[in-house]
Amino acid sequence: MTGAQTVELVAGPNVLAGTIAVSDRSSFWGYEANLRTNLCCQCRCFTDLIAGFRALGLDEDLHINEQLTVLRAPGGTFNVSDQFNVHNRFYGGQIGTITQYQLGRWNFDFITKLAIGNTRQTVDIAGSTIINDPRTGVSQNVGGLLAQRSNIGHYSRNVFGFVPEVNLNVGYQLTDHCRLYLGYNFMYWTNVVRPGNQIDPVINTAQLPPPQPGGPARPAFTFRGSDFWAQGINFGLEFRY
Numbered sequence: 001m002t003g004a005q006t007v008e009l010v011a012g013p014n015v016l017a018g019t020i021a022v023s024d025r026s027s028f029w030g031y032e033a034n035l036r037t038n039l040c041c042q043c044r045c046f047t048d049l050i051a052g053f054r055a056l057g058l059d060e061d062l063h064i065n066e067q068l069t070v071l072r073a074p075g076g077t078f079n080v081s082d083q084f085n086v087h088n089r090f091y092g093g094q095i096g097t098i099t100q101y102q103l104g105r106w107n108f109d110f111i112t113k114l115a116i117g118n119t120r121q122t123v124d125i126a127g128s129t130i131i132n133d134p135r136t137g138v139s140q141n142v143g144g145l146l147a148q149r150s151n152i153g154h155y156s157r158n159v160f161g162f163v164p165e166v167n168l169n170v171g172y173q174l175t176d177h178c179r180l181y182l183g184y185n186f187m188y189w190t191n192v193v194r195p196g197n198q199i200d201p202v203i204n205t206a207q208l209p210p211p212q213p214g215g216p217a218r219p220a221f222t223f224r225g226s227d228f229w230a231q232g233i234n235f236g237l238e239f240r241y
Helices: none
Strands: 016-041 045-070 077-103 106-133 137-142 153-173 178-193 225-239
Touching (some): 045 178, 077 153, 153 225
Antiparallel strands (some): 016 045, 045 077, 077 106, 106 137, 106 153, 153 178, 178 225
């Protein structure tokens, strides 16, 4: 380990033939339950207070796989795999307001929410290297490139989190009980873990399979939190009786 930046050869003429595949997956979901009461009501406008419970989940995976073939004698192949999986779970109390303005059959909603609670962060790191050596046969080793014995494992912690949200909706009253609406939503979630942030770019090459003694235990694991935001368009049909 020199401490300087370097590169890894994946393919080169008469030396190495190989491919590298990077895949990622992201899943975001949530649910809430609220009580609602009126704060003020005018001819064309009213404002309600809501308070309740909110839960959110953010699951993301980052997988890196390398297939390498040595072109020089005696040859051989390497299958290197690094996996970084993260899970975030938020549970907390929520408070907010709903304001609606009525203009004929048109209505306009402005919804604000703020949830405060606990975020459970979980990180799972795994890595492996399968070596097919024509002289010694096939061997499977713990550790890939970015995931080594020094950072492979299961890690979790609890942190304090805030989740503000804003909704803007425009609706049209089709009947006295049925409304069609279209809107915009923005949400911000503090203190989550993302898979890319959990990668330590400093590598002790002596640890690469097959490992050799010497050098620091790097890559190392340290929780690296960040913020997450999401926005989107929503539409639907609302029925009230």
